Every structure is written in structure tokens, then in C-alpha cells.
Amino acid sequence: MIDTARLVEVARGELVCLWGDLDEARRDAHEGQWSMGCDSLVERIKALTPLVGATPWAQVQIALLEDGVYQRVHQELGIEVTVDMDAVAEHRAWLDQQAVTT
Structure with a gap:
């Protein structure tokens, strides 16, 4: 028997x-x-996204969000995704600050 829940995971x-x-x-x-x-x-x-849904944006690398790659891929699939670009900008500022302090 196929464990579909495990397959999706x-x-x-x-x-x-x-x-x-x-x-x-x-x-x-x-x-x-x-x-x-x-x-x-x-x-x-x-190939995988339509089968299991969009990967949550928070699990995607920041550069792919900033450049709109994540959004474009989903748009091409006809899957609506919303990215909190304010949160992305805040995370980018935090990363930039970390780079300055190290």
C-alpha cells in the first residue's frame, strides 16, 4: 500500500x-x-509543485524572493502565492547588518 501522506511529505x-x-x-x-x-x-x-502545492515562501532563499523568481515560477503555473516583501526586506537588512558586524 502506498503511503500518500508520506509521499507528499x-x-x-x-x-x-x-x-x-x-x-x-x-x-x-x-x-x-x-x-x-x-x-x-x-x-x-x-513538475512537483502542482502535485503538492507551493513551497512556503519563508522556506525559499531570500535572493529568489527579492528577484521575483519564486513569484514568476508560480505565476507561470497559475498558482497564486503571496510573499511578505516587508518581512523579506527586514530579513535582508538583518543579513546585511550581520555581514557588517562579522
């Missing part, structure tokens, strides 16, 4: 990892832009 975890992989792939791409590897990761994200 694993798929959601994989989505979190895929968003992290996308952030890393973009940072590793030439001049931090976009690559074929990024395209491949987005396609994998797009």
Missing part, C-alpha cells in the same frame, strides 16, 4: 531542496545570472 521536502539548489545554481552561473542548470531545476520545481 517527501515531495514537499524535495521542493525545499530544489529551491536551494536553484539558488546555488544561479550563484554558480556565469556572473550570477541564469544557466541551463537553473532551467532544469525550475522544470523539476514546476
Whole structure:
């Protein structure tokens, strides 16, 4: 018997990892832009998301939120997501402050 609840849980975890992989792939791409590897990761994200729902924005890397990548991927899927950009800006300010103090 297939444990569908466990399958959904694993798929959601994989989505979190895929968003992290996308952030890393973009940072590793030439001049931090976009690559074929990024395209491949987005396609994998797009394959899983309709099956288990959007990854909560708070579990996605800040750069992908700031640049609208997270929002664009979901828009292309026809899935509405709302990102608290005030909270994102606050977190960015905190990260920038941490970088100054270290």
C-alpha cells in the first residue's frame, strides 16, 4: 500500500531542496545570472509543485524572493502565492547588518 501522506511529505521536502539548489545554481552561473542548470531545476520545481502545492515562501532563499523568481515560477503555473516583501526586506537588512558586524 502506498503511503500518500508520506509521499507528499517527501515531495514537499524535495521542493525545499530544489529551491536551494536553484539558488546555488544561479550563484554558480556565469556572473550570477541564469544557466541551463537553473532551467532544469525550475522544470523539476514546476513538475512537483502542482502535485503538492507551493513551497512556503519563508522556506525559499531570500535572493529568489527579492528577484521575483519564486513569484514568476508560480505565476507561470497559475498558482497564486503571496510573499511578505516587508518581512523579506527586514530579513535582508538583518543579513546585511550581520555581514557588517562579522
